[in-house]
Amino acid sequence: MEFSEEQLQRYSRHIILPEVGGKGQKKLLDARVFLVGAGGLGCPVGYYLAAAGVGTIGIVDNDTVELSNLQRQIAHSTKTVGMPKTESAKATFEALNPDVTVIGMKERITKDNILDLIRDYDIVVDGSDNFPTRYLVNDACIIAKKPLVSGAILRFEGQVTTIIPGEGHCYRCLFEEMPPPGLVPSCQEAGVIGAIPGVVGSLQAIEVFKLILGKGETLKNALLIYDALKTTFRRVRVPRNPECPVCGDTPTITELQDYDAGYCRL
């Protein structure tokens, strides 16, 4: 376990933690984490993973930076408007920490490419903004047996949960089917307060650290709900559903399906 002088300084506040130390820092440097989305959640998650020295960060996102993103998507800037989000985020994260390799993938994830994209990664983080992607990522992680840290934000509320295939619940144990498009807030109803992705993304980053380090208790079998207007956190127990169509005892979803169904992409 060799560290350069710069690394000893950069990671000193990790190394002095009993739960991390040099060995834990090495695990972080060797870890490979896949981010779905370089938006509100992907920005703070990627920022903290990069700062912590998570050695390889893959990011998939098909969008370019828009001015309307900058109220909450902190890896991008006025100067990178028009640039692919993956490129803008890669530049920000690699400038923060040269130990980190960021692999940007400017494409849409689909049932046909997701399993290949996540194959070489240890952990998947969902920061997507729509239900078809959320269910696609959940089902793919169950099929590929990849731990998944899922986050979601809307208006003044955020949710985080950690899915460990074979051990705990999955997203479909919580919400078995996607809500019909009519029940999902339309684009003009889907405001989001500026700092909420920071709260939820930071919680996701910490879940990732605990999974890499093998320390602490994650949100396995639990959903954490943050209400920013009331300033409350609620932790709800979510048992695995033995009848779950994807992670249950006799699953009916054994390969990826078509998930798109006329949703307004926020």
Place this chain on the structure above:
Amino acid sequence: MEEIKPDKTINIKGHVCPYTFVKSKIAIENMEIGQVLEILLDYEEASRSIPKSMEDHGHTILKLEKINETDWIIRVRKEKE
């Protein structure tokens, strides 16, 4: 009592907190259980904080000695991973 010979010696003179402990901790993590690390330092606060933190981490302090006007020696036996 016969003095225990260190398995490894590090010189962290010129370093201040928290790097004094960072360097000591990395050194002891790379050693085997039962081995003894000797630390040479000149930062007074660390002569108190390193023994305390090493004990908090479960290791045993075998020796803490001011050897001259400016320097201290600490010997620690690694007790656990």
